Amino acid sequence: MSTLGNIMNTARSAISTYQTAIQVVSNNISNASTPGYSRQSAIISSSAPLELPFASLGTGVQITGVVRHRDVLLDGQFRRENGASSQYALREQLLGEVEATLAEPSDAGISNALDRFFSAYADLANDPTSGSARGALRESARDLAARFRSIDNGIRRTMNGLSRELDGVVAQVNDISKQIADLNRQIVVAESSGTEAPSLRDARDQLVDQLSQHAQVQVIERPGGGIGVFAGGVPVVDGATSRTLEARTSGGVVEVGIVGSATVVSGVGGELGARLDVINNDIPATLTRLDELAANVVARVNQIHQTGTNPLGQTAIDLFDPSGTTAAGLALSADVAASADAISAGTPDALGGYRAGANDVALSMAALRHEQNGVLGTTFGAYHTRTVTEVGLSVATARDNASAHQALARRAEIHRQSVSGVLTDEEVISLIEFQQAYTAATRLVSVADEMMQSVLQMV
Numbered sequence: 001m002s003t004l005g006n007i008m009n010t011a012r013s014a015i016s017t018y019q020t021a022i023q024v025v026s027n028n029i030s031n032a033s034t035p036g037y038s039r040q041s042a043i044i045s046s047s048a049p050l051e052l053p054f055a056s057l058g059t060g061v062q063i064t065g066v067v068r069h070r071d072v073l074l075d076g077q078f079r080r081e082n083g084a085s086s087q088y089a090l091r092e093q094l095l096g097e098v099e100a101t102l103a104e105p106s107d108a109g110i111s112n113a114l115d116r117f118f119s120a121y122a123d124l125a126n127d128p129t130s131g132s133a134r135g136a137l138r139e140s141a142r143d144l145a146a147r148f149r150s151i152d153n154g155i156r157r158t159m160n161g162l163s164r165e166l167d168g169v170v171a172q173v174n175d176i177s178k179q180i181a182d183l184n185r186q187i188v189v190a191e192s193s194g195t196e197a198p199s200l201r202d203a204r205d206q207l208v209d210q211l212s213q214h215a216q217v218q219v220i221e222r223p224g225g226g227i228g229v230f231a232g233g234v235p236v237v238d239g240a241t242s243r244t245l246e247a248r249t250s251g252g253v254v255e256v257g258i259v260g261s262a263t264v265v266s267g268v269g270g271e272l273g274a275r276l277d278v279i280n281n282d283i284p285a286t287l288t289r290l291d292e293l294a295a296n297v298v299a300r301v302n303q304i305h306q307t308g309t310n311p312l313g314q315t316a317i318d319l320f321d322p323s324g325t326t327a328a329g330l331a332l333s334a335d336v337a338a339s340a341d342a343i344s345a346g347t348p349d350a351l352g353g354y355r356a357g358a359n360d361v362a363l364s365m366a367a368l369r370h371e372q373n374g375v376l377g378t379t380f381g382a383y384h385t386r387t388v389t390e391v392g393l394s395v396a397t398a399r400d401n402a403s404a405h406q407a408l409a410r411r412a413e414i415h416r417q418s419v420s421g422v423l424t425d426e427e428v429i430s431l432i433e434f435q436q437a438y439t440a441a442t443r444l445v446s447v448a449d450e451m452m453q454s455v456l457q458m459v
Helices: 002-030 072-102 110-126 131-190 198-214 270-305 334-338 360-367 380-420 424-458
Strands: 040-046 061-068 217-221 227-231 234-238 245-250 253-258
Touching (some): 061 198, 072 131, 072 270, 072 380, 110 360, 110 380, 131 198, 131 234, 198 217, 198 227
Antiparallel strands (some): 245 253
């Protein structure tokens, strides 16, 4: 009877084991399309044998655990490429907005306004006594100043918008970090008995994947099932503790640091890194070049204009406001704004009086179109073209880098899915295998029952 009882126990353990195994496979198939789900496997092993004087007899099978399939090296590779592709993709988008604001080549750009300004002076040189030519010139000068101000304002709006968005992104990072820390705590508690918590680990890995989009992260496994997460070399999550980040300005530079600490997250990467780079480097560089161009246009135009005399008999008059030496401050001088007749076309006579037909000042102004500016090292138009080109090249470089890292991220994800993804065909094969084993175990119960009935009939 003891042998028959052992047979029944063996069959019962097999039935229970393969029911659990089928449940694990069913869960895999059900979650085949669930984002972030990692394939799970039941660990099946033999039960402890029954030691007899004449032999060691097996006592059946058992489930010793359920594990999920995950490769931390592939996770790290995916997250690195995901952070880099997110960084360059956002950089392309943000610099594209700056490029669009520059509006080149188009009628709304500074290049066109400069050409119209110099062409208006050429027209005035052809007819220096024409009131309409002076009026057209004043309007072209006013339009040039307005273009500078408008483009400067548009780029600054982009930068201000980025600064506001930065606070929101940092808040998202803090929220994700808190969730990861909370899951660390839950996982440590759940796995304290020695069993893995696959669902909690999947949820945590998904959050780390999300975090890798915002910042370049590194993950360190901790004893007990927790992890440490580093951003830019700074630990933002360590076990059940998360550190709160903040966006702040120090010495005119926008940075991300730890709240209540002087620690700065440098080389943060991801979308945070893209925003910081554009805010601190790209946009200021473009604004500086616009200011340099505006300042030199004002200085050179006023220098020539002051040598002339206008129909009002005035000399040493500025065409542009000399205090407006930035793109944002470029404007007509008060004299020219009040009257187009304040514009000079030629130098005065020997007595300093107005010469109605003189056009040497107008010719010198028109020649500025091709003059090599001593400060800028090139013509006004070429200098601005270089500004636009540099932004365009930065956009193209970001686009190329984004494309390359996106391809690497997709490749890493494919490799990662080959380990952790669910292949339904393989799961169906496992399901059939376990089903057959389950059926055999139930048949074993029937055989043991028949044997027991035979023994009872012999009594």
